[in-house]
Amino acid sequence: MKYINFGESSRKVSKIILGLMRISEMSVKETEHLVRSALDNGINALDLADCYGAGKCEQILGRVFAADPDLRGKIWLQSKCAIRYDEEFTYYDFSKEHILKAADDILTRLQTDHLDSLLLHRPDALMEPDEVAEAFAELHQKGKVLDFGVSNFNPMQMALLQKALPRRLACDQVQLSAAFTPMLDAGFQTNMKWDGSAMRDGGILEYCRINDMAVQSWSSLQYGFFEGIFLGSPKYPELNKVLDRLAEEKSVTPTAVALAWILRLPGKMQAVIGTTKADRVTQSAAACDIELTRKEWYEIYLAAGNKLP
Ligand SMILES: NC(=O)c1ccc[n+]([C@@H]2O[C@H](COP(=O)([O-])OP(=O)(O)OC[C@H]3O[C@@H](n4cnc5c(N)ncnc54)[C@H](OP(=O)(O)O)[C@@H]3O)[C@@H](O)[C@H]2O)c1
Incomplete structure (x- = not known):
C-alpha cells in the first residue's frame, strides 16, 4: 500500500480508501470482515456520509467499533455532511447550526469521539464562508474533527471557502474513473472550436495540486452517473481489452489496473472503492503495487473512447 500525508494534521492515509456507501443491508459481522480485509491490505481509510442509507451505514460501522474498541484507533475515518433529505425534496445546507448538529449526529452513530476528516458533501449556493469557518473552528477546537475537506466542489467554490478558513482544505472528493474523465478531457482540448473544449469542472485537478x-x-470503476461498472461491460470493449492485457502482463486484476490509472495522475491522488467483497478489496489494493507507464496511461484513456487533438 502507498500513503499520502493528509491535510494539516499530516495523518498517514492510504491511497486506496474503502467507501461504505453500499453496506446498509450488511450485518455488523459482514461489515467487520470487510473492514478487516481492508486493514490486512494496508488500507487504513474509510469513507462514509451521513446520508448513506439514511445514517444506517454509519450506525453499522459504529456497532463494529463498539464490539472491538481497539479497531477505531487503527482507522482513519472520514464522513460527509450537508445533504439534507427533507420529506419533500433534497437540498444542501452549510449553515453553522446544521454542520455542528450533523457532525454530532455522525459521531453518535459511529460511536466515536472524533472524525479524522469531515467533508461538505455537495456545494450549497447559499454558503456563507464565515459561517462554515465558525463551524469548522468549533469542531476542531473541541477535538471532534481533525481535518476538513469538500466534495464535488469546483475551484472557485473552494477558493471562496478557503479564504475564510484558517486551516487548509484537505481534499476534494469528485467523480473520476477511466470511463468518466470530464476533469481531464477539456484540458487536452483547450482553445479548440468544438465541444470537447468546454471545461465542465474549472480545473479541479490543477487547483488541488497548487x-x-x-x-x-468516487465511483472509481463506474461510467455515467451510477450507470454501472465498466469492467466487463459490453459498452467498453476496447477499454476492457486493454485493461485485461495490462492486467495479465502485470499479474494483477483489471480492477487493479483501472485504479492504478487514477493513482498514476500526479499530486495527492486517492481512489475510493465501493466494493462490499473482501476479495475485491484485496484486488484493489494491488493497484499500489504497479505503476503504469505514460504510454499505458494514455492507451487506457484512448481505449475508453476519448480522442486527443
Ligand atoms: N462524494 C460523493 O458525492 C460520492 C458519491 C458516490 C460515492 N462516493 C463514495 O465513493 C465510494 C465508491 O463509490 P461506488 O460504490 O460508486 O464505487 P465503485 O467501486 O466504482 O462501485 C462499487 C460497485 O461496483 C461493484 N463492483 C466492483 N468491482 C466489480 C467487478 N469487478 N465486477 C462487478 N461489479 C463490481 C461493487 O459490487 P460488489 O459489492 O459486489 O463488489 C459495487 O456494487 C462510495 O462507497 C462512497 O464512499 C462518494
Missing part, C-alpha cells in the same frame, strides 16, 4: 490538496475519486 494547494497541496488530495483528490479522492
Whole structure:
C-alpha cells in the first residue's frame, strides 16, 4: 500500500480508501470482515456520509467499533455532511447550526469521539464562508474533527471557502474513473472550436495540486452517473481489452489496473472503492503495487473512447 500525508494534521492515509456507501443491508459481522480485509491490505481509510442509507451505514460501522474498541484507533475515518433529505425534496445546507448538529449526529452513530476528516458533501449556493469557518473552528477546537475537506466542489467554490478558513482544505472528493474523465478531457482540448473544449469542472485537478490538496475519486470503476461498472461491460470493449492485457502482463486484476490509472495522475491522488467483497478489496489494493507507464496511461484513456487533438 502507498500513503499520502493528509491535510494539516499530516495523518498517514492510504491511497486506496474503502467507501461504505453500499453496506446498509450488511450485518455488523459482514461489515467487520470487510473492514478487516481492508486493514490486512494496508488500507487504513474509510469513507462514509451521513446520508448513506439514511445514517444506517454509519450506525453499522459504529456497532463494529463498539464490539472491538481497539479497531477505531487503527482507522482513519472520514464522513460527509450537508445533504439534507427533507420529506419533500433534497437540498444542501452549510449553515453553522446544521454542520455542528450533523457532525454530532455522525459521531453518535459511529460511536466515536472524533472524525479524522469531515467533508461538505455537495456545494450549497447559499454558503456563507464565515459561517462554515465558525463551524469548522468549533469542531476542531473541541477535538471532534481533525481535518476538513469538500466534495464535488469546483475551484472557485473552494477558493471562496478557503479564504475564510484558517486551516487548509484537505481534499476534494469528485467523480473520476477511466470511463468518466470530464476533469481531464477539456484540458487536452483547450482553445479548440468544438465541444470537447468546454471545461465542465474549472480545473479541479490543477487547483488541488497548487494547494497541496488530495483528490479522492468516487465511483472509481463506474461510467455515467451510477450507470454501472465498466469492467466487463459490453459498452467498453476496447477499454476492457486493454485493461485485461495490462492486467495479465502485470499479474494483477483489471480492477487493479483501472485504479492504478487514477493513482498514476500526479499530486495527492486517492481512489475510493465501493466494493462490499473482501476479495475485491484485496484486488484493489494491488493497484499500489504497479505503476503504469505514460504510454499505458494514455492507451487506457484512448481505449475508453476519448480522442486527443
Ligand atoms: N462524494 C460523493 O458525492 C460520492 C458519491 C458516490 C460515492 N462516493 C463514495 O465513493 C465510494 C465508491 O463509490 P461506488 O460504490 O460508486 O464505487 P465503485 O467501486 O466504482 O462501485 C462499487 C460497485 O461496483 C461493484 N463492483 C466492483 N468491482 C466489480 C467487478 N469487478 N465486477 C462487478 N461489479 C463490481 C461493487 O459490487 P460488489 O459489492 O459486489 O463488489 C459495487 O456494487 C462510495 O462507497 C462512497 O464512499 C462518494
